[in-house]
Amino acid sequence: MRWCGGYLSPPLSCFRDSSTHGSQLNTNMKYEHLPYNKNLKSNARDLRKSMTKQERHLWYDFLKTYPVRIYRRKIVLNYILDFYCHSAKLGIELDGSQHYEDDTHLKDNQRTLILNNQGIKIIRFSNLDIDTNFNGVCEYIHNTIQNRLKEKLQWENI
Numbered sequence: 001m002r003w004c005g006g007y008l009s010p011p012l013s014c015f016r017d018s019s020t021h022g023s024q025l026n027t028n029m030k031y032e033h034l035p036y037n038k039n040l041k042s043n044a045r046d047l048r049k050s051m052t053k054q055e056r057h058l059w060y061d062f063l064k065t066y067p068v069r070i071y072r073r074k075i076v077l078n079y080i081l082d083f084y085c086h087s088a089k090l091g092i093e094l095d096g097s098q099h100y101e102d103d104t105h106l107k108d109n110q111r112t113l114i115l116n117n118q119g120i121k122i123i124r125f126s127n128l129d130i131d132t133n134f135n136g137v138c139e140y141i142h143n144t145i146q147n148r149l150k151e152k153l154q155w156e157n158i
Contacts, residue, residue, distance in 0.1 A: 034086075034118065036075040044073040044080045054094055054130035055082060062138045063092075068145055076120065079111055084120075088148035091115060091122040092141060094130060121148065 051059065051072075063070045063083055074084035076091070083092040095108070112122045123144060125137050 034076050037078045040075045044075050048073045054127040088145045089120045091120050093124045095124055095126050
């Protein structure tokens with residue numbers, strides 16, 4: 001499979017991870033439907049059609065064929081996540097340069113906290129990470145999904 005190929009290097013230290021915000025995996029999520037704003041459906045559909053170069057690269061060269069289902073432009077609450085893995089309750093966000101401006105960065109942090117309260121962990125990568133360290137990004141995503149799934153199994157077996 002494509003996703004398990006050799007990796008060139010570990011993930012960059014600049015990856016922003018929401019783990020410090022304490023998102024816990026909700027173990028009662030087998031058939032749980034996440035609340036979402038139905039008014040965002042057409043916007044999510046349009047965003048799926050107009051992905052950035054980096055989003056297309058990550059989707060077509062890794063996430064689309066990943067053995068655990070991942071959704072593009074998933075609506076959760078009032079937000080549209082770039083990519084979402086329901087079984088691991090993991091949101092994957094790719095950030096362009098506008099996300100590093102103060103007001104946008106603050107909104108991203110607020111959004112992450114709200115999603116963490118739903119048990120969803122958010123990991124973020126810059127477009128530069130995708131361009132310069134694609135294999136490291138893929139490895140980090142893979143490891144995060146596997147760790148979240150292991151955590152889920154441990155909670156279910158208690």
